[in-house]
Amino acid sequence: MATPSYPPPLAGAPAQGFATRAIHAGEAPYFREGSAGDVAAPIHLATTYARQKVAQPGRYEYVRSQNPTREALEVKLASLENARYGLAFSSGLAAETTALLALLKAGDHIVAFDDLYGGTKRLFEHVFARFGIETSYVDATSAPLAEKAVKPSTKMLWVESPTNPLMKLCDIRAMAEIARQHGLILVVDNTFLSPYFQKPLDLGADVVVHSITKYLGGHSDVLGGALLVNSDALYERLQYHQNSAGAVLPPFDAYLTLRGIKTLAVRMEQHQKNALAVARFLECHHRVSRVLYPGAESHPQHDLAKAQASGFGGVLAFDIRGTAAHAEAFLERLRLFTLAESLGGVESLIEQPSQMTHASLEKAEREKIGISDTLIRVSVGIEDPADLIADLEQALDF
Ligand code: P1T
Numbered sequence: 001m002a003t004p005s006y007p008p009p010l011a012g013a014p015a016q017g018f019a020t021r022a023i024h025a026g027e028a029p030y031f032r033e034g035s036a037g038d039v040a041a042p043i044h045l046a047t048t049y050a051r052q053k054v055a056q057p058g059r060y061e062y063v064r065s066q067n068p069t070r071e072a073l074e075v076k077l078a079s080l081e082n083a084r085y086g087l088a089f090s091s092g093l094a095a096e097t098t099a100l101l102a103l104l105k106a107g108d109h110i111v112a113f114d115d116l117y118g119g120t121k122r123l124f125e126h127v128f129a130r131f132g133i134e135t136s137y138v139d140a141t142s143a144p145l146a147e148k149a150v151k152p153s154t155k156m157l158w159v160e161s162p163t164n165p166l167m168k169l170c171d172i173r174a175m176a177e178i179a180r181q182h183g184l185i186l187v188v189d190n191t192f193l194s195p196y197f198q199k200p201l202d203l204g205a206d207v208v209v210h211s212i213t214k215y216l217g218g219h220s221d222v223l224g225g226a227l228l229v230n231s232d233a234l235y236e237r238l239q240y241h242q243n244s245a246g247a248v249l250p251p252f253d254a255y256l257t258l259r260g261i262k263t264l265a266v267r268m269e270q271h272q273k274n275a276l277a278v279a280r281f282l283e284c285h286h287r288v289s290r291v292l293y294p295g296a297e298s299h300p301q302h303d304l305a306k307a308q309a310s311g312f313g314g315v316l317a318f319d320i321r322g323t324a325a326h327a328e329a330f331l332e333r334l335r336l337f338t339l340a341e342s343l344g345g346v347e348s349l350i351e352q353p354s355q356m357t358h359a360s361l362e363k364a365e366r367e368k369i370g371i372s373d374t375l376i377r378v379s380v381g382i383e384d385p386a387d388l389i390a391d392l393e394q395a396l397d398f
Helices: 018-024 066-082 092-103 120-129 141-146 172-182 233-247 251-261 264-283 302-308 324-333 363-369 384-396
Strands: 085-090 109-113 133-139 155-162 183-191 207-211 225-229 288-292 315-320 348-352 375-379
Touching: 018 066, 018 092, 018 225, 018 264, 066 085, 066 225, 085 092, 085 207, 085 233, 085 251, 092 120, 092 183, 092 225, 092 233, 109 120, 120 288, 133 225, 133 302, 141 172, 155 172, 172 183, 225 233, 264 288, 264 315, 324 375
Parallel strands: 109 133, 109 155, 155 183, 183 207
Antiparallel strands: 085 225, 207 225, 288 315, 315 375, 348 375
């Protein structure tokens, strides 16, 4: 079943802007028969739907297969990513595992960016490797290097851009061309920029992955994931997996995400403003040896960032000049930044990838790609930037 696009566009009207779609897509009050006219899509909690005739199911049958609240979100997400279809799952990793990687079989091969969320790498290495699915990691900042790793058994190219946590970019258009030439599925995890700043499907990607848990939810109170695609065939397979494996986003979480997305445009603008202010402060601080933020002119791929995205997001990383003990002491002295995993919420979060989000990687593997014990990752929230900088300043005074 194709994802319906509500509200239907007016004939001949120009495409609506992002902020308008973030608020209205999927939630037009009278798009469904019998609607009370709810301005916000209601939470439908029923697990099953009645039919009047045995052989004639209604539009909805059973919650795992379809749910009106989840469907409203799937429509909204598809609209924002300029996708034809959206699917929502119980976590980002659930979307990856139960639908996307389930496209592969024993003997298949993935070429992946060497810098990825630690949980995704753990999934490749410690779960799917046992099923005979092999992954090669490449520094995909170079598209030719990525192409060199393609083998006859390769089925997928898998990238994040920017990467977690080193903020590396890949040229999504170039990767899409490689995927096209070799008949591969290009997967782009767009969690860090959100569709507000980057639309990988428009750049040629086949599948967009999201951890809804981050900017889409936006308030650190929802765990969810999503896949967005344009191809009918791919959608049919992924939707079949979504229903067969059952890791769907529950209705309450779908509702919270719908609510969160309504402010995505304004949140992302403020995240970016604050991140730029924090990056500029850190770049000038003697206790900081390098800052990794695609929005800073010092970022080696700043031009690529401008060429393929309309903004740079709210996450950055930096290295403390000193020892791992200095990095830990700094983190523990902070008062406003919360020392926690995750990102993309309105509140600023900070963490040490080597002991937190990327602790599941071997130390040698972390060191090979540049995740040192002094690397700090920051998800800059939307508090007053002066308060954020004051907190960093006092904690860096060691
Ligand atoms: O946590 P979950 O919703 O399952 O999403 C996994 C995931 C996928 N992709 C990216 C780029 C991610 O950053 C994540 C989750 N990341 C964190 C929890 C983190 O702190 O980096």
